[in-house]
Amino acid sequence: MRAAAATILSDFWGLIFPRTCLGCQEPLARGEEHLCTSCRAQLPYTDYHLLPEAANPLARRFWGKLPVRHALSYLRFLRRGRVQHLLHQLKYQNQRDVGLALGRWYGHDLARAGLSFDLIVPVPLHARKLAQRGYNQSDPFAEGLSEALHTPWHATALRRTSHTDSQTRKNRVQRWQNVAEVFEVADPEAVRGKHVLVVDDVLTTGATLEACAAVLLAAGAAEVSIATIACADR
Ligand SMILES: [Zn+2]
Structure with missing residues (x-):
């Protein structure tokens, strides 16, 4: 009875404030979150987690630089497409929940593929940008991954150092x-x-x-993997 009342209330709420898909702006159906089923089906998934490392183009970018166990990205970044719109919502429209949902969806995919990690660490934001935006856009993604992978995340394991003020006196x-x-x-x-x-x-x-992976390895991390919401083709 209570569940039925909640559904009626949520449908009523939806009439006043219709929830729309962040990909195509069409109204969302009941049970859909942030993205409609059609937009979710059309996202440019990389599926790099299903490839052997030798065939993973993202992993190849780190070869000869430093050892990265898994180089992962949920989506391919395509300009003016759904992915750019989604990231814009996450970054500038205070849509923290989008990052959380993407993290959960991707975390389920990674868990299903048998991938596991000991700790999830988001790339930290500059203090000035953090103050402007109110949150680090990588935090909700880390949190969603953490939930789905049953792995702890640590928002302040890394920090940005601020000694970048003497740039002008330095050579390239x-x-x-x-x-x-x-x-x-x-x-x-x-x-x-x-x-x-x-x-x-x-x-x-x-x-x-x-740079983050290098300092983590230097600090004694056994292995480092990387994951992003989207990566740009080179
Ligand atoms: Zn849509």
Whole structure:
């Protein structure tokens, strides 16, 4: 009886504030969350988790740089498409729940494929950006993955260091080194001996995730894997 009343209430609520699909803006049906069934079916999934590492184009980007156990991305980033719209919602429209849902959906896929990790760590945001946006857009994705994979996540295991203010006096090589040095492990105890999954919203060059993976390995993480919501083709 109570469940029926809740359904009626939610249908009534839906009449006043219709929930629309974040992909196509059509109204959502009952049971659909954030994306309609048709948009979910049409997302550009990479399925990199199903490929052998040698055939995974994302894994290849890290070859010769540092050892990455699994290089994963839920979706391919396509400009002006559904994925860009979704990420925009997550980043600028305060749609924290989108990141959470994407993390849950992807986490279920990874668990089904038999992948497991000891700890999930989001790429930290600059303090200034955090203050502007109110949240780190990688946090809800980490949280959703954590739920589906039954693996803890640690929002402050990594932090950005702030000594990037003397950029102008540096040459190009020094500047690049400076970028590589913007992350440090804030909680080495938490990562030591662990297989850490570092997560971010988008991968473009891979430099950010590479820098995070490098400091985690230096701090004693046993293995590092990376996962993003979307990655851009090169
Ligand atoms: Zn849709």
